[in-house]
């Protein structure tokens with residue numbers, strides 16, 4: 001029993017990490033599906049899209065043969081509409097609201113159609129937007145994730161010159177480093193970043209880390225405004241004995257590894273326990289299994305009813321053969337020669353509702369043990385509290401506080417995305433970037449007016 | 451089990467479904483396949499002078515993904531040697547004596563040619579003749595087809611020639627490319643035609659290729675007006691049929707209904723509006739002869755449900771309901787009702803009523819589902835919401851009479867009642 005890489009042949013790995021939701025193979029498929037859409041007014045799908053993409057419109061544009069118009073409709077609301085079509089949990093967003101659900105019929109394959117319309121635009125780098133001439137305003141954006149890129153695009157469109165500072169060597173944020181490998185490829189993420197920046201007026205400076213190579217004061221001095229789209233950090237610690245043992249890993253680092261190296265070079269155990277039941281936990285579990293782990297067990301301290309992931313995600317983990325243990329909380333990791341060997345778990349039961357309104361798990365005092373050689377922590381991510389606090393930005397446990405227009409407590413400093421909400425979806429971050437851009441433009445106008 | 455047998459001027463067929471004169475009835479091989487599939491009869495592809503066809507020949511209209519909603523062709527009458535056609539007709543008659551065999555004819559515009567054609571056709575033992583006065587392209591330029599059907603005088607003359615030698619029933623097929631089909635219908639009926647059939651195809655351009663800019667169908671960079679048929683023409687055909695069924699002269703002869711029939715429901719509607727039987731072309735062309743199974747079964751089941759034993763039991767029953775506008779009951783008033791249990795909140799009723807009708811639907815915004823209700827006082831009972839609603843029986847039109855008694859426009863005016871209540 002140990003953590004090993006190359007558990008599967010490269011063909012099997014390739015297969016395991018191929019597209020989870022393949023595209024339409026033929027234009028006919030897209031047309032058939034597009035014609036199935038009844039073109040709702042004030043469409044429920046649009047209302048549940050955080051970026052409010054005019055979904056019926058883009059679908060009818062596919063049906064009418066106006067693919068360029070369709071892509072334009074999508075990107076006008078969501079410049080990461082390409083990536084979102086691959087990673088959005090649509091079952092709880094647009095597709096979940098499709099009126100066909102009320103007829104107990106399969107909802108329109110909105111994501112698949114959105115991918116159909118955007119993929120070509122990105123592949124062929126269609127020029128669908130023209131930015132206004134530069135107006136001399138300069139904005140610094142920290143973080144080239146969905147929030148930062150969306151903010152950059154919206155600002156540049158209006159003639160603002162944007163410089164993005166990114167600590168990693170590539171753009172895309174968690175899209176590139178966090179989302180499951182079977183949803184997006186590194187090549188796609190790169191093409192998407194290139195597409196977004198192709199309107200011009202956006203310069204991305206890589207390997208620039210706020211708090212290390214760059215500082216907020218400096219940025220504020222050299223720019224008219226600053227947007228912080230730094231996301232959140234690694235997974236929360238478990239605060240239990242044995243967490244320091246070899247084989248205990250943070251899900252974000254595990255997935256980062258997987259997304260940045262060859263699958264064959266990523267080690268995984270025989271018996272993997274994943275703590276948590278959010279999207280990250282599911283991704284860590286399914287990808288462990290797809291790397292060749294023999295047994296993967298997901299543990300969650302509440303029941304299926306309270307789970308943070310969607311039914312579709314849970315089903316994916318089940319279909320991948322992961323074990324699911326409800327009402328189970330990690331208590332201690334027991335090691336041997338410094339390596340994780342056993343996970344002791346507490347059996348829980350549901351008690352009174354907590355602050356979130358969900359029934360809180362209560363320890364029954366009973367325990368059980370799991371044989372493990374790898375434990376992946378995926379019970380929420382920790383915000384960059386230190387960095388934020390040091391810069392005197394008002395925050396709540398590291399989550400940056402903003403007003404409706406994205407303003408922080410520091411004049412000219414805006415924020416949005418995971419850094420503010422503590423970790424939601426790509427599509428939320430895109431909208432946050434748009435909203436902040438609007439706030440920034442408003443702010444710049446007032447500054448000039450003075 | 452209802453009796454689907456049809457007797458059209460003594461021409462018997464096991465069901466009222468004939469294949470219209472067109473490519474499906476062009477050759478023995480097609481017709482045998484059709485009869486094997488169960489079709490009641492055929493009108494053989496029009497025989498006449500020798501012609502030559504071009505390529506391409508067809509084009510169609512796709513609507514919201516539905517292919518061949520409308521269909522168009524620039525083909526001429528049969529381009530096969532007359533002798534072969536006649537020989538094959540004889541052979542088919544021998545193999546399927548229980549099916550209707552009608553031969554469509556179009557001769558040169560003189561008495562001798564018509565006499566010769568009629569004699570040759572009836573010599574085969576065919577059960578009837580159909581005079582093609584309707585083909586809208588190719589033949590018109592030679593003074594045949596629609597150019598005969600468009601001029602009641604010429605049509606009458608030709609029918610008179612035909613009747614001089616015809617020994618089997620004669621059906622005259624009318625062109626829809628006229629303001630009204632009644633004058634030609636009357637003329638040929640008075641000239642002795644035993645029956646009428648309609649419609650032939652409607653002159654049309656289905657579209658223009660946006661790459662080449664050449665209209666469809668493309669023949670070496672050029673096109674011509676073609677004949678339109680298929681589901682899109684059904685409403686026009688039904689209207690024309692009704693005018694014949696209501697006219698005091700033309701209603702005396704049986705009518706074979708043609709134009710856009712693709713389901714048993716279409717067929718029932720044609721018969722209800724006065725047709726004695728129906729003919730089908732496009733539906734068979736785009737789906738094959740196998741559609742006959744459901745045409746028969748569907749009609750049979752509907753007849754059973756309604757208690758009709760034979761086709762004649764319901765033939766023409768809807769004709770009297772089509773009246774003049776002046777006779778409609780002004781006191782009849784319907785108001786839409788949305789069944790909230792069935793509503794899927796698509797908002798189509800709302801947006802169409804709001805944008806293009808009478809702003810009679812109330813919207814209560816919800817997340818993500820809005821609630822839509824009818825403003826009874828505003829609703830004029832136009833049916834638009836019901837038409838666009840994707841859910842069956844979700845929107846129903848309920849009767850709220852303005853007054854109990856029948857009141858028509860003429861009477862309304864006489865009484866000097868107020869106008870413009872909306």
Ligand SMILES: Cc1cc2nc3c(=O)[nH]c(=O)nc-3n(C[C@H](O)[C@H](O)[C@H](O)COP(=O)(O)OP(=O)(O)OC[C@H]3O[C@@H](n4cnc5c(N)ncnc54)[C@H](O)[C@@H]3O)c2cc1C
Nearest residue numbers: 143145146147167173174209210231417418424425426429
């Ligand atoms: C494992 C995992 C799977 C996920 N799967 C999905 C999914 O399938 N679908 C979905 O919609 N969402 C998914 N999410 C969530 C989604 O990725 C995030 O909500 C989204 O990326 C947030 O965008 P952001 O721009 O706010 O932050 P991020 O994407 O985190 O981007 C922040 C950027 O800032 C950079 N940065 C951070 N600190 C600094 C600094 N000090 N200086 C300079 N740069 C800095 C980072 O390198 C990064 O590029 C997943 C998240 C995780 C962790």
Ligand SMILES: Cc1cc2nc3c(=O)[nH]c(=O)nc-3n(C[C@H](O)[C@H](O)[C@H](O)COP(=O)(O)O)c2cc1C
Nearest residue numbers: 470471472496523649650679680709710730731732
């Ligand atoms: C390709 C084609 C060829 C046709 N040829 C003839 C013909 O030779 N003689 C004729 O009377 N009608 C001809 N028609 C008209 C059909 O018989 C029929 O009247 C018309 O298509 C309407 O019926 P439908 O909607 O079922 O197709 C032709 C129609 C088509 C589509």
